[in-house]
Amino acid sequence: MASSSLPCAVSECKRPSRALCNCCQQYLCRDHLKQHDDLIDAQLPHLADQINALSDQFNNSTLLESSGLTELNRWREDAHKTVGQFYERKCQQFRQVVQERQNKQRKELDRMRSNMNELIREQEATQVQINSMTESIRSFEQDINNLQQVHFKINPLVIDDNLISIPQETTSRDLLHEPPQHQTMQSTSNIVSNNDRHLPANQKRNPSFPGKENRGFQISRFLVTIMDHI
Template identity: 30%
Template structure:
């Protein structure tokens, strides 16, 4: 086996070691010298490594992350602004293009000539109609239709969107919009105090002298003696979409509100003096557009009051007082009066433009 010689400075000695760093054969004499030389090369690297390590120790990673996040957000914001600017530039260019096109069209119009043939305007005098202002005299002076009845039993009439209902002799009559009697129902329950229409039940509701509440529609008449009705005698009635309102037949009249569905039940009661005083009697109640109209008689002064009340609070919104000759007593003012003949007992709207007036001899119909 051959032996290699030392490679340092052309030394002739037999090598004793192999430097793994530089892959050189070295004798014992030059081994330390070679080692010292390598150490001298490593020391600067060690110093640099220590310097880098110290720098790394001083770096705050959290702050660095926060700073880079801020830079990233700023970049994103800048990018959004750039995108908006680009979009606005595109919109401006589009507007410029439309303005340019508009100017081109305008120039074309300005240099275009038109030939206009004008014909004389012919006015047909029959197409112009001046409607005279209606007053009570023009409305009530002459009915356009009359239905004669004798022996009117109840001074009440009522309507719905199809029929007019009246009580005469021993029958209830349903009259349609053609003023024809389309149904005649037998009636044996004495005088009817009031009638109102319930769109919820699709029935007429009647208050009677001795038999409580009745429902009537076309072929049916039914008594409704629910427990909630048995404790009171009622006089006047009216309905909203959800409730039935009844006045108690007594001085200092109360107003009872009954919810209609799913079952008829009492939900509210207004009593004297909120309704009327103890010497007053509520003769009529009507509902429309979240308001009550009330007719109240006062005894013994023989004064009649007509009032408009809020349905929620029963607060008085408007009032007029009359004596029994229908002269203003106080508060309100009568704008116009008309002496109707024969004597009227009751009135109601039939459809939207017809006033039906019940008299001692029948029903008169007037166009509004």
């Protein structure tokens, strides 16, 4: 008893189908099934090249110079610049304070020298004046020492660790995502038909049953349904 087979899903193909393609759920003849298989296999080398390129990029040390690390280095440079500007501002303030105190000391020193010259010229100094001058000299000397040994009140620079937040993980994705088997970019019949249309005349599918040259085609990714006679 014979069962009728469905025609090949490829347009303009009059041959009966021999298998059901599991990825696109279309019935194909043996020739177009092999062409469909070859079209899928032909994409593998390109994908392998892309994986190798990704491997080279991943193993390249320049990968560490990511945009995030670049931003962190820029932040460090800006922070150093900010600290440097703060330091220069405080140095300027200190120089200004020193200059003001030195101006006062210079005036005091000129006053002491003038009084001393007057006492020497008149030769009528009293012990009280001598004691006062001695105390002024001692006080002036102490003031100079204090200025030379000035100590700043410096608080340590406290940096909040929350100033910079580093994500612990990137967005999770399924890197091995595979689309549903029934979804394809184009229907198998269109792909195979277009491919068959551009083949030279001597390479187009043989209208007769495929011979020895087609015996080795792979059907591992297809769900094969026998459509021949029982």
